[in-house]
Structures are given as C-alpha cells and as structure tokens.
Amino acid sequence: MEQLFDIRLFFSSIPELLEFLPISLLITGVSMIFGLLLALVFALVRNTKIPVLSQIVTVLVSFVRGTPIIVQLYLTYNGIPLLLKYINMQYGTDLSVNDVPPLLFVFVTFAINEAAYNSETLRAAFGSVDRYQIEAAESLGMTFPQILRRVIIPEAATVAIPPLGNSLISLLKGTSLAFVAGVTEMTAQGKIISGSNFRYFEVYLALAVIYWVLTIIIELVIRFLEDRMMIKQPVNRSEKRKAIEVKENYSQGSEFF
DSSP: OOOSOOHHHHHHHHHHHHTTHHHHHHHHHHHHHHHHHHHHHHHHHHHHTOTTHHHHHHHHHHHHHTSOHHHHHHHHHHHHHHHHHHHHHHHOOOOOGGGSOHHHHHHHHHHHHHHHHHHHHHHHHHHTSOHHHHHHHHHTTOOHHHHIIIIIHHHHHHHHHHHHHHHHHHHHHHGGGGGGGTOOOHHHHHHHHHHHHOOHHHHHHHHHHHHHHHHHHHHHHHHHHHHHHTOOOOOOHHHHHHHHHHHHHTTTOOOOO
16 A cells, blocks of 8 residues: 655655755845845935936836746746847857856846845835934035945844845745756755655655745844844943934935935
8 A cells, every 4th residue: 555645755855855955045145145236226226216217227126026036037038048149140249048057047037036126125224214313424524325334224224134034035935936947956856856756745845844944044043133233232421412413403404315
C-alpha cells in the first residue's frame, strides 16, 4: 500500500531545496537594494514636483502597482530582446539576447517593482518628518543633500522600516516567480524534485516550511531594528531650548516636503 505521507522524503527534500537558497537570497538582496535606491529617487522627484519628470514617474509607479509582477516579468523577458534588436538596427552592433544572463531579467523586474511600491512608503515617511527640524537645519546653513542625509532620512527611517520589512518579505516570496525567466531558485527546484518522484505534497510542504522560517527571521530582524531606532537619546536642556528658539524664529521657512 502506498504511503499517504512520506516523512523521510519531506526531510530529505529540505537539503536539496536549500542548495538553491543562495539564488533566492541573491535575488531578494540585489532587488531590494536597487529598488530602495530607485524608490528614493522616485519619492524625491514626486515630492519636489519636478516638471515632466514627476509626471513620468507617477505614470510608471501607477503602471507597476497596477499590473501583476508575473506580467512584468514576461514584459521584461520579451522587451529586453526587442531593445537589443533596436540598438543593433540603429548602431550596427551585434548584441545578442543569449549573452544576457537570466538573472538580469529578474533583477530589473523586481527592482522596478520594489521601487514603485517603496516610493509610496518613502513619500509617506518623508511627510512625517517635522517641518521645523528641516527649517532648523536650513538655518544652520545646511544644503538640501545634507538635510536629506542628516535629518530627513534618519527621521523617516523610523516610520518606513515596518512597511519596508513587509515589502522585503513579499519580495522574498515573490522570488518563486523567477523561474518564468529561466532562473532555477528554490521553487523551480521544488518543481524539478516533485516532477521526478511525483510526491508533490511532501516537496512543496518542505518548500513552504523553508519560506516560513525565512519570513520569521526577517520579522525578528525588522523588529530588532525598529526597537533600536525607537530608543530616544537624552536631550540636554540648553540644547532643547535652543532647538525650540530656532523653530520659533524660522517658523515661516521653506518646505522641502
């Protein structure tokens, strides 16, 4: 009689799946880093309302947020070859899509997707920064990049970390779609293993447990960072009085956000 559930296969599948964990983590890490950098640019462009560029970014963010990521993967996977053909026709080059690593399609798609969603998170976080702190920084002669680096981003980070953590978790789970672009990560490997032994439940259960554990680890790290950033440093009374005076004197200053 055939076993209903093969516990040994469940446990033996875990090491085979974990062999491809570095690929999933690589996709997650690279896409998140470049996605955050793009998200910062998108948020600044939209908040400062740069003509034309702001409208272009708004449409791009709306499009990405309004379409499934698997469709975006298909568009990237089929769009980059068209772009290479156009470059070849215009400049007489001999670029081939076969020279493009499959991971590049995944990086581009996931980074842009993360940028679209995280830009809205950053915009909300920037809006939570006390206007008087920005004005106080202006009164000290700081340039906008200095204010951004020393005041806005540190203050906004305390608000943005929880939603960005959720975005990171979603990104990790979304890497299971990378097989669309021909990348073999954990989910693709699960398909290969289950296709060879026809024990789909045991393999996918092992895969689900791995993702679950990774999600818990990320949640713990995000919670730790959130707790650390919420610690308030003691403020010297004289410095506090000076800060209040600066706020009052520059209450009519310009607004960045």
